[in-house]
Amino acid sequence: MTAKLIDGKATAARLNALLATKVAEFKSQTGVSPHLAAVLVGDDPASAVYVRNKQRSCASAGMLSSLHQLGSATTQSELLDLIAALNADASVHGILVQLPLPKQIDETTVLDAVTPLKDVDCFHPENVGLMVQGRPRFLPCTPAGCQYLITESGFETAGKHAVVIGRSEIVGKPMALMLVQKGRGADATVTIAHSRTKNLAEISRQADLLIAAVGRPNTVTADMVKPGACVIDVGTNRVDGKLVGDVDFAAVLEIAGAITPVPGGVGPMTIAMLMENTLTAARLQTES
Numbered sequence: 485m486t487a488k489l490i491d492g493k494a495t496a497a498r499l500n501a502l503l504a505t506k507v508a509e510f511k512s513q514t515g516v517s518p519h520l521a522a523v524l525v526g527d528d529p530a531s532a533v534y535v536r537n538k539q540r541s542c543a544s545a546g547m548l549s550s551l552h553q554l555g556s557a558t559t560q561s562e563l564l565d566l567i568a569a570l571n572a573d574a575s576v577h578g579i580l581v582q583l584p585l586p587k588q589i590d591e592t593t594v595l596d597a598v599t600p601l602k603d604v605d606c607f608h609p610e611n612v613g614l615m616v617q618g619r620p621r622f623l624p625c626t627p628a629g630c631q632y633l634i635t636e637s638g639f640e641t642a643g644k645h646a647v648v649i650g651r652s653e654i655v656g657k658p659m660a661l662m663l664v665q666k667g668r669g670a671d672a673t674v675t676i677a678h679s680r681t682k683n684l685a686e687i688s689r690q691a692d693l694l695i696a697a698v699g700r701p702n703t704v705t706a707d708m709v710k711p712g713a714c715v716i717d718v719g720t721n722r723v724d725g726k727l728v729g730d731v732d733f734a735a736v737l738e739i740a741g742a743i744t745p746v747p748g749g750v751g752p753m754t755i756a757m758l759m760e761n762t763l764t765a766a767r768l769q770t771e772s
């Protein structure tokens with residue numbers, strides 16, 4: 485059996501088109517243009533590409549974007565000053581601080597400084613807390629993109645065993661907590677596996693839904709996948725200039741029931757969800 489491919493690129497394109505109509509309606513009702521401010525610190529070439537893609541998506545959705553670029557020697561206090569200015573700027577609705585940040589800067593301190601109503605990444609503890617309690621203000625972009633793809637592929641999560649490999653604050657941990665919520669695309673029985681997990685293959689083979697969010701190529705091999713499972717590959721690893729996920733795609737394709745490719749799977753959905761969050765942020769900050 486060959487798995488069904490879950491097409492994130494096409495799904496994101498549909499979502500973006502729908503978003504453009506919602507943005508146009510919001511603008512005509514309020515006179516306000518949703519505005520995402522992207523903060524890029526240092527000269528990581530991959531980060532520059534991602535930020536450019538996010539700006540292009542803003543433009544195609546009819547939203548404003550601005551780029552705030554700081555050098556690799558920027559101090560934490562300089563960055564905090566910029567964030568304070570963006571927090572105070574009423575024309576800015578969303579603030580995205582592109583990660584990773586240079587070594588001299590503490591990421592948690594910086595991310596905590598983004599005012600929660602503009603936190604379109606959903607990294608602020610207030611927004612994480614609201615999500616965990618089942619009353620989300622924003623959903624974290626990558627997990628929300630995964631959940632959308634899972635639901636749209638027709639996979640019924642309720643009562644199923646989901647295994648999330650990876651416990652990062654950005655993907656693994658929030659993904660697991662979203663899958664365990666009540667409601668559509670959730671109600672799963674969730675296991676979080678990580679670098680200290682014993683018998684990983686044995687656990688992952690029990691997964692009806694397997695989410696790989698490790699950041700290392702070929703972490704999920706065919707022997708770790710239950711036949712017919714739904715496999716979501718969050719990895720974005722560069723190998724010899726090529727983008728590959730965390731899953732041994734060619735081998736797992738023959739075992740799984742459905743699988744996301746890399747590229748063209750979760751990545752484009754992450755950006756689509758960031759755009760959704762930017763419109764949500766503009767709504768939250770606009771009187772109606």
Ligand SMILES: Nc1nc(=O)c2c([nH]1)NC[C@@H]1CN(c3ccc(C(=O)N[C@@H](CCC(=O)O)C(=O)O)cc3)C=[N+]21
Nearest residue numbers: 580581582583584605720727747748749751752754755
């Ligand atoms: N504050 C912050 N928020 C983030 O959401 C964030 C971040 N920092 N730092 C980096 C990671 C990574 N990330 C990706 C988004 C889209 C693609 C994406 O669109 N990938 C395309 C291919 C792009 C390519 O070819 O390089 C795809 O998978 O098809 C990938 C990776 C968001 N991140």
Ligand SMILES: [Mg+2]
Nearest residue numbers: 585586587589
């Ligand atoms: Mg750092």
